Amino acid sequence: MPQHTRYTGLIEHYRSRLPVSPTTRIISLGEGNTPLIQLENIPRLIGKDVKIYVKFEGLNPTGSFKDRGMTMAVTKAVEQGSQAIICASTGNTSAAAAAYAVRAGIKAFVLIPEGKIALGKLAQTLMYDAKIIQINGNFDRGMALVKEVADLAPVTIVNSINPFRIEGQKTAAFEIIDELGFAPDYHCLPVGNAGNITAYWKGYKEYSTYAPGLPAVVRGRPIMCGYQAAGAAPFVEGAMVDNPETVATAIRIGHPQSWDLAWNVQKESGGWFDKFTDEQILAAQKMLSQHEGVFCEPASATSLAGALHDISTGKIPEGSTIVCTLTGNGIKDPDIAMQQCADAKPVTIDASLDAVKRAILDNM
Numbered sequence: 001m002p003q004h005t006r007y008t009g010l011i012e013h014y015r016s017r018l019p020v021s022p023t024t025r026i027i028s029l030g031e032g033n034t035p036l037i038q039l040e041n042i043p044r045l046i047g048k049d050v051k052i053y054v055k056f057e058g059l060n061p062t063g064s065f066k067d068r069g070m071t072m073a074v075t076k077a078v079e080q081g082s083q084a085i086i087c088a089s090t091g092n093t094s095a096a097a098a099a100y101a102v103r104a105g106i107k108a109f110v111l112i113p114e115g116k117i118a119l120g121k122l123a124q125t126l127m128y129d130a131k132i133i134q135i136n137g138n139f140d141r142g143m144a145l146v147k148e149v150a151d152l153a154p155v156t157i158v159n160s161i162n163p164f165r166i167e168g169q170k171t172a173a174f175e176i177i178d179e180l181g182f183a184p185d186y187h188c189l190p191v192g193n194a195g196n197i198t199a200y201w202k203g204y205k206e207y208s209t210y211a212p213g214l215p216a217v218v219r220g221r222p223i224m225c226g227y228q229a230a231g232a233a234p235f236v237e238g239a240m241v242d243n244p245e246t247v248a249t250a251i252r253i254g255h256p257q258s259w260d261l262a263w264n265v266q267k268e269s270g271g272w273f274d275k276f277t278d279e280q281i282l283a284a285q286k287m288l289s290q291h292e293g294v295f296c297e298p299a300s301a302t303s304l305a306g307a308l309h310d311i312s313t314g315k316i317p318e319g320s321t322i323v324c325t326l327t328g329n330g331i332k333d334p335d336i337a338m339q340q341c342a343d344a345k346p347v348t349i350d351a352s353l354d355a356v357k358r359a360i361l362d363n364m
């Protein structure tokens with residue numbers, strides 16, 4: 001290994017395991033290599049002997065795990081001569097598509113449900129100069145339209161139905177095994193379109209099978225736990241949901257595109273799906289921020305809400321090692337954060353030393 005290696009993104013890092021050739025022009029913003037943070041205070045608070053790690057994907061370049069898929073999808077789109085990409089999005093895919101398209105010098109068209117995407121996601125997608133098309137319909141409708149229009153216009157779809165998205169996203173599982181030296185017992189994540197749960201499972205399976213240099217006994221395959229918002233829980237209902245509703249807009253999806261693939265993950269891994277209310281999701285988001293200093297967006301906290309529930313019932317037993325994917329950054333959704341903290345308004349005082357001193361001493 002060279003002494004100094006600048007990290008240049010997940011494609012370079014896991015090149016031999018990804019569908020690129022030596023001449024492929026790689027479109028990267030340095031995504032991946034996100035921290036795996038062990039929770040210290042929450043396990044103590046709940047009084048359980050469990051190791052919980054959070055994979056903080058909110059620290060990717062555009063603030064969500066979508067960057068992992070997008071670096072691969074845009075790299076391949078450019079390699080195949082595409083001049084434009086398109087996606088339907090609940091916000092994060094549009095931000096990632098827009099950023100990687102600019103980087104590559106191609107156009108990005110994004111279809112978003114009007115009024116249903118978080119402010120930060122809209123702002124960043126505008127800044128990245130994408131062509132934003134708002135529809136008065138939900139994500140599922142946007143997705144159907146994108147699939148139809150891609151047959152009529154020269155655009156490459158970069159939703160997770162694009163298999164290169166899954167290839168990029170599987171590297172998150174590689175990173176976890178590289179850091180822990182083994183796979184966790186349980187891997188918990190929020191499920192919307194179900195591309196990510198599919199990608200992690202692919203990653204775990206591939207890496208444990210032929211990763212060189214790993215110890216002989218490697219726990220390569222976790223049990224996969226997919227958690228949904230109660231108002232958008234087709235995997236729990238066992239049927240598509242026509243009018244999904246949840247505060248966690250990133251997973252406000254009723255017709256998941258990776259339906260069969262995700263059921264396969266559940267069966268192969270021995271895992272399960274479950275659903276949690278908006279109140280439970282928001283409580284988990286606040287708990288992470290207020291006890292661990294980790295600020296994720298509402299949808300992301302669904303993974304912790306689920307893990308905590310299943311730990312409390314013993315479905316996830318004590319002694320387990322658990323990884324929760326935190327899919328996106330909390331600052332993406334400032335409106336929800338302000339609502340969460342409506343009772344914690346900043347105090348306003350005189351700009352004097354005495355008043356500042358009093359404000360400190362009164363609150364010690």
Ligand SMILES: *Cc1c(COP(=O)(O)O)cnc(C)c1O
Nearest residue numbers: 092192193194195196250327328
């Ligand atoms: C996209 C997204 C999800 C859902 O991932 P799927 O692959 O669609 O299941 C969850 N959380 C956040 C923050 C997302 O952006």
